[in-house]
Amino acid sequence: MRYDGRLQVINLVLLFFVAFLPVPTSLLFEHYGNSAWPPIIYAFTIAGSFISLNWLWRYAYRAKLMDPRIEEPLFRLILGSTTAVWVVFLFSIPVAVFEPTIAMYLWNAIWPVSAVLDRFHWKKFAAAQTLLFAAADRAGKPASGPQ
Secondary structure, three states: OOOHHHHHHHHHHHHHHHHOHHHHHHHOOOOOOOOOOOOOOOOHHHHHHHHHHHHHHHHHHHHOOOOOOHHHHHHHHHHHHHHHHHHHHHHHHHHHHHHHHHHHHHHHHHHHHHHHHHHHHHHHHHHHHHHHHHHHHHOOOOOOOOO
């Protein structure tokens, strides 16, 4: 909805990682033997992009630059939905130092880790929304949400 200078800087950091992504992707798929550098650079780029996305989302929410209908439970649900990606990619970096191929296979762990974390975040979201709706009902006003 709105923006400020700091949000623009954070957005540029995110866009840097997105624009840089073709470089480590090409390194990863060219023949470099068993070098650790291509998977390390790729993992760092992907992790950096998702961490930047979380930083952008967190800043926009805390600085009240978003639509006021986005309440805390939804904010936390969206924030948590990308956690598995950057955690798995960051974890793969030290693995790549010793076994680059295993590090790349480790990226497949995003699916089960996401499934577990998403289930956890959805349960927290549902519980928090239930409390918000109950509080709005007790106050005698309609619960907020998309209008």
